[in-house]
Amino acid sequence: xxxxxxxxxxxxAPTGADGQATAESETTLVVVTGLSGGGRSTVARALExxxxxxxxxxxxxxxxxxxxxxFRAGGAARRTAMVLDVRSRAFSTDLAGAIRExxxxxxxxxxxxxxxxxxxxxxxxxxxxxxxxxxxxxxLADGIAVERGLLEEARDQADVxxxxxxxxxxxxxxxxxxxxxxEDARRLRVTVLxxxxxxxxxxxxxxxxxARFLPNPYWxxxxxxxxxxxxxxxxxVLGQEGxxxxxxxxxxxVNATTTGFEREGKxxxxxxxxxxxxKHRSVAIAEELAGRLRQSGLAANAQHRDLGRE
Numbered sequence: 001x002x003x004x005x006x007x008x009x010x011x012x013a014p015t016g017a018d019g020q021a022t023a024e025s026e027t028t029l030v031v032v033t034g035l036s037g038g039g040r041s042t043v044a045r046a047l048e049x050x051x052x053x054x055x056x057x058x059x060x061x062x063x064x065x066x067x068x069x070x071f072r073a074g075g076a077a078r079r080t081a082m083v084l085d086v087r088s089r090a091f092s093t094d095l096a097g098a099i100r101e102x103x104x105x106x107x108x109x110x111x112x113x114x115x116x117x118x119x120x121x122x123x124x125x126x127x128x129x130x131x132x133x134x135x136x137x138x139x140l141a142d143g144i145a146v147e148r149g150l151l152e153e154a155r156d157q158a159d160v161x162x163x164x165x166x167x168x169x170x171x172x173x174x175x176x177x178x179x180x181x182x183e184d185a186r187r188l189r190v191t192v193l194x195x196x197x198x199x200x201x202x203x204x205x206x207x208x209x210x211a212r213f214l215p216n217p218y219w220x221x222x223x224x225x226x227x228x229x230x231x232x233x234x235x236x237v238l239g240q241e242g243x244x245x246x247x248x249x250x251x252x253x254v255n256a257t258t259t260g261f262e263r264e265g266k267x268x269x270x271x272x273x274x275x276x277x278x279k280h281r282s283v284a285i286a287e288e289l290a291g292r293l294r295q296s297g298l299a300a301n302a303q304h305r306d307l308g309r310e
Contacts, residue, residue: 173265
């Protein structure tokens with residue numbers, strides 16, 4: 001389970017003396033720290049998945065420099081996450097002072113602290129046969145105790161405390177996406193990709209559909225030079241017996257699997273539709289299938305790998 005003292009989806013913009021938002025308020029900062037084995041790496045990957053620029057193992061003394069660099073860089077760097085690791089030689093226990101310095105400069109960082117029960121941390125270290133970075137010549141429990149002491153104030157100052165004792169990797173990832181990603185970042189994005197079998201299968205396809213059972217417009221003289229994106233070819237292909245059922249069946253299949261894919265952390269799904277050359281049948285079917293998926297509420301688009309190769 002997780003405890004979130006502050007779970008707003010955005011950082012409120014700080015204001016200067018004139019009441020106007022400072023320029024730094026345009027930069028969203030997240031500071032991630034916590035116990036070794038608690039899940040910092042999973043949190044970092046989840047933040048990357050929702051669009052954050054992640055700086056791992058950042059020395060605490062460089063937090064303000066990194067924040068100002070992110071502001072000046074703009075673009076994707078405006079959403080930056082800094083992961084602090086007690087193993088860094090530049091680590092300081094004065095996280096509160098570092099956060100205060102950021103706020104004085106106009107930034108509004110959110111601090112995420114990952115924690116777990118000692119027994120759980122010990123099992124995690126033992127499962128990967130690693131020693132704790134602070135145990136020295138002692139036991140795992142000794143290293144964990146030392147780290148807890150170093151991070152006690154950081155935990156007290158955290159905006160979000162996540163106890164990962166009973167969370168698996170996917171559950172922790174979803175928790176971070178809920179806090180920082182917004183609904184769009186958690187949605188599965190579907191690419192319906194047309195291709196020609198004679199050019200080979202798309203290596204990244206999750207599903208492969210074969211449209212070669214439909215009559216080929218290539219053998220219709222008035223359609224040969226046109227593509228499946230054009231109305232005449234599309235009407236010809238989709239008007240064939242079995243075409244509508246084919247599209248409807250695969251639309252149902254994709255819709256039936258999306259919830260499971262999202263639950264397992266998949267964010268991009270590729271549905272490949274093939275015909276002989278990737279010009280007529282696969283293109284028309286891909287466009288139609290993407291349209292039906294959008295109608296059902298999915299973020300879907302059609303792309304055409306081999307269109308124009310002939």
